Amino acid sequence: MNNSKPYVIGIDMGGTNTVFGIVDARGVVLASNSIKTAKHSNINDYIDELHSEALRLIRSIDAEGKIYGIGVGAPNANYFTGMIEDGVNLPWPTPIPFAQMLSEKFGIPVAITNDANAAAIGEMTYGAARGLKDFIMITLGTGVGSGIVINGQLVYGHDGFAGELGHVIVKRNNGRLCGCGRTGCLETYCSATGVARTAREYLELRTDPSLLRDLDIDSITSKDVYDAAMAGDKLAKEVFEYTGTILGEALADFTVFSSPEAFVLFGGLAKSGELLLKPLRNAMDKNMLSVFKGKVKVLLSELKEADAAVLGASALGWEAKPATTTLAATATAATAAPQA
């Protein structure tokens, strides 16, 4: 933090929307807005709109010249290189030197990382992991992501891609096909999508009645399964037991790696409460190496959902360092911009 520059911008780039906000050092989102990620077929047009909309936001709270840095959570974003790498569902050709492009446009240091890492940094800075030096963030959304913190530092690994725990193989034989091209990955079972897949499997393989049989089987979502389970549906409850058990077994395995003080669960599925947590804790305890038994907490994210992604990204903004190419840009775009 810097007294004359008390704010950071957090940007959460998703395939559909890009949400951004101005955040102070205590994690208060002072103002936020969003643009459509896929509106522009040219990345430069996207950055132009992001820049002008962010400037408008900056001016709306009289924050010109007061932005310390920008943090971005984006799919396949590499902290080390500042690149959005290949293999991601965005409307532009990859790799994209996104940190550099954004830094040149704004004249402010930019740091980027993937969304799960951003969530971990946010949770450590503002959420359930405050004060924890060793924890693992598990994001349970469309996929399963993770951000690993060891000794207070996010683990980026040799190439910046560490922490892909959604792609640990939990079923070595006859596992489900994953978007990564392999089979049996954790995220094919324990994501929102995985819950829906399990429900469809159960409905096809079993004959017992279920509220879910009233729905179109191909469009069942994890929310449908949750609603059915909360209404007492046995099959739907068993879907959560299956999901929680596999996740608990995996968390026990992850524990032997870095011996975390806690796992922090984040994302839609984490809000399933005891439906997921009870079988998860049971399986984790049953499969835990004795030296770790009873030591590892399972926490739920404390970040407000609407702010979480922006907060997480913004926390990274405090770490952003000026790139060599932008060192000369002391009069930042935000400062130099004419008043609207």
Added chain:
Amino acid sequence: MNNSKPYVIGIDMGGTNTVFGIVDARGVVLASNSIKTAKHSNINDYIDELHSEALRLIRSIDAEGKIYGIGVGAPNANYFTGMIEDGVNLPWPTPIPFAQMLSEKFGIPVAITNDANAAAIGEMTYGAARGLKDFIMITLGTGVGSGIVINGQLVYGHDGFAGELGHVIVKRNNGRLCGCGRTGCLETYCSATGVARTAREYLELRTDPSLLRDLDIDSITSKDVYDAAMAGDKLAKEVFEYTGTILGEALADFTVFSSPEAFVLFGGLAKSGELLLKPLRNAMDKNMLSVFKGKVKVLLSELKEADAAVLGASALGWEAKPATTTLAATATAATAAPQA
């Protein structure tokens, strides 16, 4: 390092022997010796003998007063607490405040950690992992141990017990019983013991001829399997294929955690060469998440076997910090000791 104290002592405590040596900053073992670990039923007698034998060694190379610190690799030794914790096959009641006891006896700072972590530190300081900031040491001995280095730092985790990768569960159903009380742990398949178990299983379940059938099935060792495989025995070669495949699958999974630049294999089984490495590399490549494919090296330890454990422990000696209780002991036991 310290110019006036250019040496460290490395101590490798095993269940049978305790090997110790005096090592300089370049990793040269100037003198070494060993005592029988289990000879003394009282831990104080053991420390007395270790101390007097180490002093004899120190004097033999005129190193009185020149020892900077002592590093110890010992089973279940905790770097944070300095304790040898419960659940280990030693002749004394645990937990043992070993670092403190040794430091008080020698009047020199002592740091302890488990044997696999010591090996990782040794490899990073003197061996195949010199210059690597992100690697994972896998020790393939009676069990499977590991030492994880991230960003140049050994990972101890929240409680000091991180890096127990031998206890990742690789067979969730119908796995082999492990010494830890659970089933399906990596070390039940990929240790020297695991190789012998696989050979016994194959001999019982199959009917094809094998050189191993000439041996007493219950006393077959991994060395027997290696010798038979080198002599062209098909069954024995398949034992190594099975072992290497499981280890390669596991290493691919470990990669998504910390994205290491390399795995360094250490211990007796690592010397099986291509018998183990070929199936290992195949399985690792086949199971690797695409973003990591072709990036992760598999290296063999470069530490001389006789020196490896002592060197690894000694490297930790440079990190040893005076304990509060021994700060006053500026006249170290080694310095103060009368000349023999």
